[in-house]
Amino acid sequence: MGANIINVAIVTVVFVAALLVIRNYIARGGKGDCCGGADAVRSRGPRDKDASHYPFAYDVVVKGMSCENCAKRIANAFNSRPDTMAKVSLAEGIAHVRTKQAANQDDLRRVVRSEGYGVGAVSER
Secondary structure (H helix, E strand, C coil): CHHHHHHHHHHHHHHHHHHHHHHHHHHCCCCCCHHHCCCCCCCCCCCCCCHHHCCEEEEEEEECCCCHHHHHHHHHHHHCCCCEEEEEECCCCEEEEEECCCCCHHHHHHHHHHCCCEEEEEEEC
C-alpha cells in the first residue's frame, strides 16, 4: 500500500508541473519556450534614441523572465509605444522605462501583462 501512495504522489507532482508549463505557454500567447533558443527575439529600439528627450523615468518590476529573449520581448513592447524608451535588466528583473510625457502606472503594468509576464511595483525615478 505504501508503494501505491508514493506512485500517486509522483503522478500528482508530474501532472501539476505539466499544468504549470501549459498555463505559462498559454499566458505567453503560445510564443513557445524562449529559453530553448528556438525563437530568438530581435531587439527593436525606439525611434528616438536620445535619452535626453525622455524626461520621465520609471522602474517596472517584471516577474517571470527567465532569459534574454524574455527581456527583449518586454523592451520591444515598451519601445513600440510612441514616445517611450525602455531597457530591461534580466538580472534585476526591472524594466527601466523613459517617456516623453508622464505615464499612467496602470498603462505600464498593462504593457508587461500583455506580453504574458507578471508585474510588481512601479516606481518613478
